[in-house]
Amino acid sequence: MAGTIVIKNGYVYDPLNEVNGEQQDIFIKDGVVVSELSAADMKDAKIIDATGKTVMPGGVDSHTHIAGAKVNVGRMMRPEDGYKATLAKTDITHSGSGETVPSVYMEGYEYSKMGYTTAFEAAVPPMEARHTHEEMRSIPMLDMGGYLVLGNNWFMMRYLKEGDVDRAAAYVAWMMRTHKTYGIKCVNPGGVENWGWGKNVSSLDEANMHFEISPREIIDGLTEVNEMLGMPMSLHLHANNLGHPGCYETTKESLGISSKTKAKQNMAVDWAETKIDASRDQSVYLTHMQFNAFAGTSWRDFESGVKPLADYINNADHVVIDSGCVPFGEATCMTGDGPSIHDVAVLTGGKWSNTDVELECGSGVCPFTYLKSNPVHSTQWAMGLECLLLIDDPWKTIMTTDSPNGGPFTKYPLVMTWLMSEKFRDQTFSECHKWANDRSTLGGVDREMSLYDLAILTRANTAKTIGMAHRKGSFGIGADGDVTVYDIDPTKIDTREYSDLINKFSTAEYTIKGGEVVCHDGEITMIPDKRTYYTDVSVPDANEKEMLKDVQEWFRYYSHGFNHYPTPEKYLVNPTAIKANMEQ
Amino acid sequence: MAEVILTVNTEIGLKVEADVITPDTFAGKNKSEIEALLVWQGPKQFPISAFFDVEGDAGASAEDTSIVIKGDSARVKRISEKMTAGKITVEGSVSMHVGSQMIGGEILVKGDADSWAGMEMVGGLLHIEGNANDHVGCAYRGKWIGMSGGRIVIDGNANNNLGGGISGGEIIVGGNVGHYTGIRQNGGLIAVKGNAIRAVAAEMTAGTMVVNGTIERFSPGFEYVTNESDLKFDDIECPGEFMKFLGDNAITKRPKGTLYVNQDANMNL
Numbered sequence: 023m024a025g026t027i028v029i030k031n032g033y034v035y036d037p038l039n040e041v042n043g044e045q046q047d048i049f050i051k052d053g054v055v056v057s058e059l060s061a062a063d064m065k066d067a068k069i070i071d072a073t074g075k076t077v078m079p080g081g082v083d084s085h086t087h088i089a090g091a092k093v094n095v096g097r098m099m100r101p102e103d104g105y106k107a108t109l110a111k112t113d114i115t116h117s118g119s120g121e122t123v124p125s126v127y128m129e130g131y132e133y134s135k136m137g138y139t140t141a142f143e144a145a146v147p148p149m150e151a152r153h154t155h156e157e158m159r160s161i162p163m164l165d166m167g168g169y170l171v172l173g174n175n176w177f178m179m180r181y182l183k184e185g186d187v188d189r190a191a192a193y194v195a196w197m198m199r200t201h202k203t204y205g206i207k208c209v210n211p212g213g214v215e216n217w218g219w220g221k222n223v224s225s226l227d228e229a230n231m232h233f234e235i236s237p238r239e240i241i242d243g244l245t246e247v248n249e250m251l252g253m254p255m256s257l258h259l260h261a262n263n264l265g266h267p268g269c270y271e272t273t274k275e276s277l278g279i280s281s282k283t284k285a286k287q288n289m290a291v292d293w294a295e296t297k298i299d300a301s302r303d304q305s306v307y308l309t310h311m312q313f314n315a316f317a318g319t320s321w322r323d324f325e326s327g328v329k330p331l332a333d334y335i336n337n338a339d340h341v342v343i344d345s346g347c348v349p350f351g352e353a354t355c356m357t358g359d360g361p362s363i364h365d366v367a368v369l370t371g372g373k374w375s376n377t378d379v380e381l382e383c384g385s386g387v388c389p390f391t392y393l394k395s396n397p398v399h400s401t402q403w404a405m406g407l408e409c410l411l412l413i414d415d416p417w418k419t420i421m422t423t424d425s426p427n428g429g430p431f432t433k434y435p436l437v438m439t440w441l442m443s444e445k446f447r448d449q450t451f452s453e454c455h456k457w458a459n460d461r462s463t464l465g466g467v468d469r470e471m472s473l474y475d476l477a478i479l480t481r482a483n484t485a486k487t488i489g490m491a492h493r494k495g496s497f498g499i500g501a502d503g504d505v506t507v508y509d510i511d512p513t514k515i516d517t518r519e520y521s522d523l524i525n526k527f528s529t530a531e532y533t534i535k536g537g538e539v540v541c542h543d544g545e546i547t548m549i550p551d552k553r554t555y556y557t558d559v560s561v562p563d564a565n566e567k568e569m570l571k572d573v574q575e576w577f578r579y580y581s582h583g584f585n586h587y588p589t590p591e592k593y594l595v596n597p598t599a600i601k602a603n604m605e606q
Numbered sequence: 607m608a609e610v611i612l613t614v615n616t617e618i619g620l621k622v623e624a625d626v627i628t629p630d631t632f633a634g635k636n637k638s639e640i641e642a643l644l645v646w647q648g649p650k651q652f653p654i655s656a657f658f659d660v661e662g663d664a665g666a667s668a669e670d671t672s673i674v675i676k677g678d679s680a681r682v683k684r685i686s687e688k689m690t691a692g693k694i695t696v697e698g699s700v701s702m703h704v705g706s707q708m709i710g711g712e713i714l715v716k717g718d719a720d721s722w723a724g725m726e727m728v729g730g731l732l733h734i735e736g737n738a739n740d741h742v743g744c745a746y747r748g749k750w751i752g753m754s755g756g757r758i759v760i761d762g763n764a765n766n767n768l769g770g771g772i773s774g775g776e777i778i779v780g781g782n783v784g785h786y787t788g789i790r791q792n793g794g795l796i797a798v799k800g801n802a803i804r805a806v807a808a809e810m811t812a813g814t815m816v817v818n819g820t821i822e823r824f825s826p827g828f829e830y831v832t833n834e835s836d837l838k839f840d841d842i843e844c845p846g847e848f849m850k851f852l853g854d855n856a857i858t859k860r861p862k863g864t865l866y867v868n869q870d871a872n873m874n875l
Binding site for chain 2: 102103373
């Protein structure tokens with residue numbers, strides 16, 4: 023029977039059910055986790071013997087850049103990214119190329135090889151939603167969704183300035199439905215709009231030039247709107263001043279803004295059974311904390327500002343972060359934060375691309391190489407790991423590289439191993455610039471994460487934080503039958519033998535999606551069905567009507583017509599709406 | 607040194623991508639194992655024996671292995687890509703990417719080489735007795751660092767973008783060169799015995815370029831410093847009277863690139 027499988031006798035790590043390495047069987051029927059299979063079902067089920075192996079829910083990436091206009095700009099401006107990383111076609115797979123900005127098919131295969139089954143695109147400019155969906159539907163192996171960039175949107179800024187939260191909420195709801203996107207992303211609020219005039223904002227109280235609204239007011243307003251609507255995910259924040267020495271103070275202040283708003287996730291979905299409440303607790307999800315945690319006043323006295331930020335987060339209960347780790351080597355910096363990418367491009371003196379997305383946002387792309395010999399890069403490597411190791415509660419952290427900004431997602435196995443092995447960290451300290459040790463606190467950290475912790479950082483908490491834990495990130499009854507089997511025997515792990523761990527994390531023995539083995543020992547065995555998630559949130563009709571009047575009036579500032587603006591469902595593979603705020 | 611002789615046994619249509627033809631891949635393999643190595647032709651893979659007759663066994667290591675290619679190999683690409691040691695002798699001509707990303711060892715091409723010979727080469731010796739096409743020792747498209755070590759010798763002419771982005775090593779051209787020779791040069795040495803067309807050493811930031819013949823259109827960003835005669839760079843000698851320029855001022859305020867131009871051949875400067 024399709025999608026029916028038993029993974030027998032593995033060491034299971036399922037943090038949402040508080041299963042910590044106990045030997046269990048996982049039963050999946052018709053693509054969904056069940057408590058057991060009947061004798062008749064067992065006869066047809068595929069059986070995988072996972073004795074002596076590690077079993078986790080399928081990997082969930084909550085912040086990655088793999089689809090859309092800026093990723094494609096990266097591909098176009100970097101032919102040199104492709105020729106050394108190539109993938110031949112097989113009978114069921116396409117060929118592909120690219121190290122930091124792979125072609126769409128290769129992205130899906132590479133994620134699947136590492137045991138991932140779900141990935142969310144971190145930044146979808148509304149006008150580029152069609153393009154983003156066109157790429158997402160071509161990325162195989164992964165369930166996907168995308169976050170809509172709204173922190174510099176003219177309509178948002180206008181409504182929030184006027185204090186019209188109802189219309190702001192109606193606009194967000196309409197935009198999510200119109201562009202089939204999932205959550206609110208806020209990038210350098212107020213600053214990117216200023217960048218259209220060659221300016222930025224440098225503090226939370228510096229008003230945007232034309233909309234006269236401060237970053238503080240935008241963050242505050244978006245957090246309020248997000249919770250009013252009961253969105254699956256909290257506000258996803260890329261703070262102001264990113265990438266500038268001293269920016270950690272701005273970040274800390276920014277996180278404080280969302281502390282007064284309580285998380286109020288309100289989705290009409292069937293929840294997989296989990297022991298721990300799988301609804302989200304946070305009202306702000308800070309992304310790529312490492313890039314937001316620079317201390318010092320210049321590149322000369324640059325140092326890690328992770329410690330003070332982590333201290334703040336350890337004492338707060340409304341924040342989840344992802345790390346934005348730097349695993350060294352090639353990267354392609356790409357973000358909606360146009361001005362910060364410009365600063366990177368001035369540093370490198372290399373290629374640079376910049377886009378102004380009309381009334382909505384902006385973006386920039388710039389190739390980057392992180393060198394172990396470079397003092398700042400080495401410190402950034404240490405900082406990324408500090409983000410995950412200095413915050414005590416793993417349920418406040420998520421492992422990412424902000425792929426491909428800190429490095430491509432294919433280097434996750436390195437990051438996971440650094441987290442697990444102090445020996446590996448010491449080895450890297452010995453290879454990189456001494457600033458890594460001198461300008462961060464990582465050298466004094468002896469914490470080594472367990473497989474349970476990693477399952478939180480890469481599955482349970484990613485799903486919980488973005489509001490996908492009703493079906494992803496656990497083996498709760500009713501969850502999607504997504505499984506990773508690593509050839510790691512937890513009873514025999516020696517974290518000093520780190521290269522073995524890197525290899526095992528790089529190539530999952532089995533990746534199972536919807537109860538089907540889709541990848542075995544690095545070889546794609548099947549192209550599974552996939553879903554694209556978006557949020558369908560309700561608001562009072564009257565609010566929507568008034569809001570639409572405003573939108574149509576201002577549409578004359580767009581370069582295209584109102585009727586061409588929406589992204590129809592036909593752009594999505596298996597469009598799956600998550601209904602929110604249904605009481606309206 | 608064990609010798610393996612590959613003789614082209616067919617008329618090659620679609621170009622063959624033969625990056626497996628290196629002493630490194632051949633090392634430790636006997637005749638039949640070499641025959642079974644796979645090469646690409648378009649979207650399909652074939653054993654080497656579909657295009658070459660193989661004679662002899664390889665040595666135990668790359669150092670001990672010498673490969674000789676006979677017959678019409680002008681449609682065989684990527685010969686000796688990434689080789690680290692040993693020797694390859696091609697009696698005829700080769701297609702693109704000969705010695706591309708080469709690390710060590712020695713390649714001798716008795717005929718011509720198509721584009722991208724010695725692309726991003728790191729070390730070793732690549733000697734082309736005939737002519738070479740575009741992008742010799744150059745950076746790949748989109749990249750700014752080309753050849754970083756080793757030596758390329760071309761007895762004949764080379765076409766455009768020779769030594770683009772070169773950061774180390776030497777390229778010596780016996781004949782003439784086309785456009786954009788040494789564009790973005792940031793190290794290493796390029797010595798051209800013949801003439802060059804235009805944009806010589808354009809956007810150069812460091813390294814040394816010598817042109818013994820006439821430069822048809824001189825790059826504008828170079829500043830005359832002095833005259834020097836009978837140049838010598840280790841074993842590379844350039845006799846004659848040279849004008850020394852520093853540049854390219856168009857790309858950096860303190861350029862460290864040196865461009866020597868034969869005075870007699872460039873009286874218009």
